[in-house]
Amino acid sequence: MTETGSRIIVLGAGVCGLAAGMLLRRDGHEVTILERDPEPVPSSPPEAWEHWTRAGVTQFRQPHYLQPRGRIVLEEELPDVLVALEAAGGLRFDPLCLMPPQITDRTPREGDERFKTITARRPVLERVLGGAADAEPGLEIRRGVSVRELLVYPRHGIPHVAGVRTDAGEELHADLIVDAMGRRSQLPRWLEQAGTGPVHEEAEDSSFIYYSRYFRSHDGEMPEYKAALLTALGTFSLLTLPSDNGTWSVTIFTSAGDAPLKRLRDPGVWTALVAACPQHAHWLHGEPISGVLPMGGVTDRYRRFTVDNYPVATGIAPVGDASACTNPSNGRGMSLGLVHVQRLRDVIREHLQDPHRFARAWDAATEAELVAWYRENVEEDRARIGEIEALRNGHEPAPQSDSSTVLRRALLAAAARDPDAFRAFLASRCCLTPLRETFADRELVERILELATDRQRPPLAGPDRAQLLQLLDGFAHLRPTRKSHPKPRIRSSLPGVGGHYSISTAAST
Numbered sequence: 001m002t003e004t005g006s007r008i009i010v011l012g013a014g015v016c017g018l019a020a021g022m023l024l025r026r027d028g029h030e031v032t033i034l035e036r037d038p039e040p041v042p043s044s045p046p047e048a049w050e051h052w053t054r055a056g057v058t059q060f061r062q063p064h065y066l067q068p069r070g071r072i073v074l075e076e077e078l079p080d081v082l083v084a085l086e087a088a089g090g091l092r093f094d095p096l097c098l099m100p101p102q103i104t105d106r107t108p109r110e111g112d113e114r115f116k117t118i119t120a121r122r123p124v125l126e127r128v129l130g131g132a133a134d135a136e137p138g139l140e141i142r143r144g145v146s147v148r149e150l151l152v153y154p155r156h157g158i159p160h161v162a163g164v165r166t167d168a169g170e171e172l173h174a175d176l177i178v179d180a181m182g183r184r185s186q187l188p189r190w191l192e193q194a195g196t197g198p199v200h201e202e203a204e205d206s207s208f209i210y211y212s213r214y215f216r217s218h219d220g221e222m223p224e225y226k227a228a229l230l231t232a233l234g235t236f237s238l239l240t241l242p243s244d245n246g247t248w249s250v251t252i253f254t255s256a257g258d259a260p261l262k263r264l265r266d267p268g269v270w271t272a273l274v275a276a277c278p279q280h281a282h283w284l285h286g287e288p289i290s291g292v293l294p295m296g297g298v299t300d301r302y303r304r305f306t307v308d309n310y311p312v313a314t315g316i317a318p319v320g321d322a323s324a325c326t327n328p329s330n331g332r333g334m335s336l337g338l339v340h341v342q343r344l345r346d347v348i349r350e351h352l353q354d355p356h357r358f359a360r361a362w363d364a365a366t367e368a369e370l371v372a373w374y375r376e377n378v379e380e381d382r383a384r385i386g387e388i389e390a391l392r393n394g395h396e397p398a399p400q401s402d403s404s405t406v407l408r409r410a411l412l413a414a415a416a417r418d419p420d421a422f423r424a425f426l427a428s429r430c431c432l433t434p435l436r437e438t439f440a441d442r443e444l445v446e447r448i449l450e451l452a453t454d455r456q457r458p459p460l461a462g463p464d465r466a467q468l469l470q471l472l473d474g475f476a477h478l479r480p481t482r483k484s485h486p487k488p489r490i491r492s493s494l495p496g497v498g499g500h501y502s503i504s505t506a507a508s509t
């Protein structure tokens, strides 16, 4: 313990590590952040986008959207970061603009401002956070320092993490170690190597693969939304995310097991498929600023460090992705991580003096803030991947009779017709209200079910499976490859495909 506060070491300078470092420093602690990647924070957004090497964050150049919940945490805790994000070209975005045109009651409701956000490409957002952390008086950030293992000693019969050893052999001691090492954190392995009992871990491959591309506007204007941010279109989904400085991303994602769709690595194939979706084709009207960026192998993982009511070890607090992470279709990771960081600061305020009490309180806070979202995401992923697998094998997806799936689908249908149902749906997408809370409101549930009863599935706003395979067949001469870049062939649409606005399926944002 130091004179002013506690000594805290944060492992990892990603979004959560940087935010944790700043919040804890502003609370008077002596904080050091250790980051494996050596490069300093770039001086400008273009530099960050084009040149910043962040090997420690595999998804660094994948599409990122800051949900309103993340914006709210920044506004409450780090308003200077939000100001700097806007100054760096961050985009103010109000997802209420996604309300389907068939909803005629556009009257604003109390609390509508909670849906607003400011968003940016991940390198731009992290550059702003990193710049603010660098400028934070008294916060030490050591880049190029990789942690290798934990220093663990028994304390009151429980293993206590009292510090870390770096790759260079340096030993650093602290009152608390915060693990912000992301989805690939080695903490459970290090703990076991140090002789603790096993951490509880649940992990499954989400089975999705993402093919994303970034564009920049020719005139600074963002394309108009004719569909939700995320639209499920049979055996694939489309995600269009607005971003900073006139940029946006378009992502096609699908089952990783869908062999014909692996051709989407090719920019020509990728472009042809987006062009075949009438509500999305206009998102191609910009200057491509990346190739097609594939990413698969995204695991849903949840770790619990209190097992049978006992902490596996004290002196350690995993935060953000190191604690729980899911596939990114709902784009919640950074926002939930920021909420988690905010709670960490609160729990440290109350309990840090007593490591055992702290461990229990941190476990309870994590379960309350993070785990409900984790479970919702995994449930939704399984339903969507089940739907994709059925469709690509030529079956109608089996009707789901469990109450949460039924209610989720009903909410989606109701959200296309009713302004309050739309807001309830958006509150879940924006990480504001978990669905289990929404579905605890009986009056709302009755209304949702009533609105959903006679709703027909809207026509598919893109190629059906046969049309999709036909489109891909046109590129059969191309083998899936990591770096073929033939000139994109753009076709405006396929015959027989609908073109109205919709929030049409199980997985729309």
Ligand SMILES: Cc1cc2nc3c(=O)[nH]c(=O)nc-3n(C[C@H](O)[C@H](O)[C@H](O)COP(=O)(O)OP(=O)(O)OC[C@H]3O[C@@H](n4cnc5c(N)ncnc54)[C@H](O)[C@@H]3O)c2cc1C
Pocket (backbone or CB within 6 Å): 011, 012, 013, 014, 015, 016, 017, 034, 035, 036, 037, 055, 056, 057, 059, 062, 063, 064, 065, 066, 067, 145, 146, 147, 148, 180, 181, 182, 183, 185, 210, 295, 298, 319, 320, 321, 322, 325, 328, 330, 331, 332, 333, 334, 335, 336, 337
């Ligand atoms: C494809 C994809 C798209 C995504 N899109 C979105 C989105 O739209 N919106 C959203 O909110 N979230 C999104 N996410 C999730 C988001 O990227 C994560 O939730 C977020 O990065 C978590 O931040 P973190 O600080 O916990 O971990 P990370 O950002 O992963 O940072 C971990 C840091 O720890 C460092 N580190 C690791 N090991 C060591 C070590 N031994 N010693 C020192 N340092 C170490 C790493 O170098 C890294 O800097 C997406 C994720 C993926 C995979």
